[in-house]
Amino acid sequence: MYQETNMPWQAEPKNYMALASMILGILSMVTACCFFPGLILGGLAVFFAALSRVDAGLSGQGRTGLITGIIGILLGLVSIVLWAFIGGGL
Amino acid sequence: MKESRRSLKLKARRALLGKYPAAVGIYIVTGMMGMFLMTFICAGIILSMGILFPAQNEEMELFGILGLFFLGMMILTWFMCLVIPGYLRFYLNICQGGQARFTDMFWGFGSCGGKFWGIGLMLTLFFALLMTPEAVLLCVLAVTEEVLFPTVFLMGYNVCLTIAGIYGALTYGQFYLILADNPEMTLYQALAESRKLMRGNRWRHFVLGLSFLGWLLIAYITFGWAMLWLVPYMMSTNVYFYLNLKELCRE
Numbered sequence: 001m002y003q004e005t006n007m008p009w010q011a012e013p014k015n016y017m018a019l020a021s022m023i024l025g026i027l028s029m030v031t032a033c034c035f036f037p038g039l040i041l042g043g044l045a046v047f048f049a050a051l052s053r054v055d056a057g058l059s060g061q062g063r064t065g066l067i068t069g070i071i072g073i074l075l076g077l078v079s080i081v082l083w084a085f086i087g088g089g090l
Numbered sequence: 091m092k093e094s095r096r097s098l099k100l101k102a103r104r105a106l107l108g109k110y111p112a113a114v115g116i117y118i119v120t121g122m123m124g125m126f127l128m129t130f131i132c133a134g135i136i137l138s139m140g141i142l143f144p145a146q147n148e149e150m151e152l153f154g155i156l157g158l159f160f161l162g163m164m165i166l167t168w169f170m171c172l173v174i175p176g177y178l179r180f181y182l183n184i185c186q187g188g189q190a191r192f193t194d195m196f197w198g199f200g201s202c203g204g205k206f207w208g209i210g211l212m213l214t215l216f217f218a219l220l221m222t223p224e225a226v227l228l229c230v231l232a233v234t235e236e237v238l239f240p241t242v243f244l245m246g247y248n249v250c251l252t253i254a255g256i257y258g259a260l261t262y263g264q265f266y267l268i269l270a271d272n273p274e275m276t277l278y279q280a281l282a283e284s285r286k287l288m289r290g291n292r293w294r295h296f297v298l299g300l301s302f303l304g305w306l307l308i309a310y311i312t313f314g315w316a317m318l319w320l321v322p323y324m325m326s327t328n329v330y331f332y333l334n335l336k337e338l339c340r341e
Binding site: 014015017036039040042043044046047048050051052053054073 | 100103104106107108110305308309311312313315316319320323
């Protein structure tokens with residue numbers, strides 16, 4: 001496409017935050033059973049998903065990261081409660 | 091035109107794309123330097139106790155700890171006053187489409203013929219002056235039986251200080267950004283400029299700050315790890331807010 005402005009052409013920086021969010025979201029779901037990693041990674045996934053939004057909406061990867069991150073946080077919380085019950089019962 | 095919070099935040103997220111490694115790195119290095127200095131100060135206090143106060147006088151020892159802690163906090167404040175201009179310069183460069191250089195961080199130490207050393211010292215002495223009544227009252231609390239009056243006074247003083255601090259931050263909070271943007275300005279010119287820019291925009295700035303509460307909550311879920319990315323985001327948003335204020339002033 002012909003560019004009408006006199007601005008020098010600059011490559012748009014790649015948005016790696018959405019990809020990072022997706023990876024962390026999936027990892028948070030996997031590690032949710034062992035206490036805090038689920039919370040930390042899930043929180044980071046949600047965070048990165050929100051930071052990846054630089055256009056009108058979230059990209060596919062960003063949306064996946066957001067959903068898996070939220071699931072990871074919830075699973076992490078459930079695992080903490082379960083471990084607390086098991087620990088209390090012993 | 092006054093830009094909405096949404097627009098400022100979107101701009102900040104766009105500007106930071108591809109620059110997160112530098113922004114996070116600069117945050118880690120600054121934090122570590124602060125922590126190192128704090129550890130050094132605390133270790134200095136502990137080690138010097140035996141040398142400075144060999145007599146087993148508990149009150150003297152307590153005054154000594156308080157005094158040294160006060161001195162340590164002043165050194166830390168002075169150091170932070172020197173780091174902040176470089177830190178802001180880094181974000182100004184990012185938000186104005188310039189190069190994000192890691193070395194910007196040390197800009198405050200060497201630029202303008204050591205002007206920021208003087209400004210840092212002035213601000214440190216100002217904060218020390220504000221904290222002096224607290225330090226004196228803590229000493230009074232340590233030696234007297236009277237607890238109620240000093241405690242009530244301390245609480246009241248802290249509430250007043252917080253309210254005045256919020257008002258001061260909303261009115262004069264842009265002065266460091268102004269200095270980083272216009273290094274030729276004097277401190278008083280920057281303070282006056284900040285006051286001028288913030289007129290009619292204090293509430294907007296306050297709400298912008300509050301809008302990060304949700305982000306802070308998520309950051310706490312991650313045990314603070316997300317702060318590494320949240321701080322650059324907040325800083326960039328604030329810089330865009332300042333740039334918008336400048337634009338409004340020009341109009």
